[in-house]
Amino acid sequence: MRKNNFILFTALVGALLLFSCKKDDGGVDTIPPRDRGEEAIEAEADIITYLETHFYNYEEFNSPPEGFDYTIRFDTIAGDNANKTPLMEQVVSKSVQDRIDEDVFYDLYILKARQGEGKSPNFPDLAVNSYTGITIRNNEVFDASISPVKFDLTQIINGLQEAMIEFNGADPELTEQNPDGTITFKDFGVGAAFIPSGLGYFSNPPLGAGIQLYDQLIFTFKLYEVEIGDQDEDGVVSTLEDLNDNGIEEDDDTDGDGVPNYIDGDDDGDGVPTSVEVELDDDGNIIFMDSDNDGIPNYLDSDS
Template sequence: MKHIKYIIPLLVMGISLFVSCSNDDDGTDSTFIPARDRGEEVVRATNIIEEYLTTHFYNYEEFQNPPADFDFRIKFDTIAGDNADKIALIEQVESKTVQDRVNEDVSYTLYYLDALEGAGEKPNFPDLATISYEGTYLNVPFEDEDGSLENFSPYTKIFDSSIVPVKFDMTNVVNGLQDGLIEFKTASTIITNPDGTVTFEEFGVGAVFMQSGLGYYVDVPAGSNIPLYSQLIFTLQMYESEIGDQDGDGIPSFMEDLNNNGLEEDDDTDGDLAPNYSDADDDGDGRPTSDEIVVNADGSITFPDEDNDGTPDYLDSDS
């Protein structure tokens, strides 16, 4: 049985994981270079990720037969020399298709590695997740003139990490990590010890490999030194999650995904540019959403429809 013991901060959020916000260009900078086309960049980025997965392996043998002092952390290395017979990551990862948040016509094959499944529950996409992690960027220093990867020579560098478990609002991390976190299960048991530390048992361990369009693209965090268009790799331990209600309106944020597409950004009932999950008055009628629902004693929610028009009051501006 795997377990880990740490003191958990009440709420600490890493800088580099946050979705950064770009400044509007005022057109006065003559050196401004438009960002690459996202549809074209996804092809290049996916080639880089898949080449990495083909040429690298992880310490799967330690996970299969954990030594006494094993910390259940994923480590990568190149398939070469003494490691020439190792199983490539590409043969061990799973994948799924996820949506670009900027261009709806662009989608990505997101690869993720489930090294240890975990025995708890998977979080929903707008939940709060407690994890420890290591973030690495994958960069290609040069390419042929035609953009081919014949001289592919990637290098990686860690840009953020936390050994101590950290709680993140999953709507505030880079999209690829958010899309990946929902694939990992939490710990089966969480024990608060007399000394204030917390023990997690049977937690999930994995990794996410994301194209630049699911990471920072050209909008890298200030001071991070992450190259533009870098692909990102996160290794992680998934410990705990709790239901997110970012706007405090009494409706769990996953229930405010009205079109059921697993994205929190594109549900905006009143068109005020504040998505429902972060809007305390979803229908813009001046009456808080929390006053237009009924939270029952068992925690379930009833959605009244006073004018019986088929639209719940909290989404009905003329109810």
């Protein structure tokens, strides 16, 4: 699920790709990644085929039986299930830009089995959830957590990040702390994301995870709780560090040091930590100081 914690794996995969095809003269032919636009077309075709030939247990969600666990389960439309409603008629889609090639856009298909009654995360927030990941290629599970785990949404693959922000967590008024230390969540969001390779691992899947190059993925998930993200703990919540307001955390870098603002403790590179250049009022609201009154807050103004 994570997009930034497989650096070593990525390097190893890259090495295998670079040295997998030797020339007769002893040299090496490189195998470049597929064109992202062409791969996007093939990925959508794979996903649509799956959506048209599979269904989920929508009847259980519509009329939950006693003890229902609100887990999404998929099956093929065939035989006794020939009359089931295909996923294609039950998903919604959103247009998502490729993070590498800005000219490429994807239709990200999302199944909203249950919206949820709590708070909805923003793209750089933290989310408590349980999940299962499978590949469309063979329907095999490659990653899962039945128990709730907390994820930084900036550290997971973009397709899942873009899907989870469309849901709400559990109703906080109904959340209960149990005597054994566990928590019971109610009215939480339940969904699935059908993720093209360009919003997943593309040509750099993690080794040993059961994911092949250019695999399309499906993640089902239950969203329980949301926590506001401030990844660099500089006092400026990460949603406010998205200066161009495009919902992408990686492309805002005020001082041009190669470190995006949301993980840069000194956004303007003036040697003064951002946490010193902002203040909080009595209500906990951020005050953006502007010492030289030039309209640029100190934390983004290198000569303030």
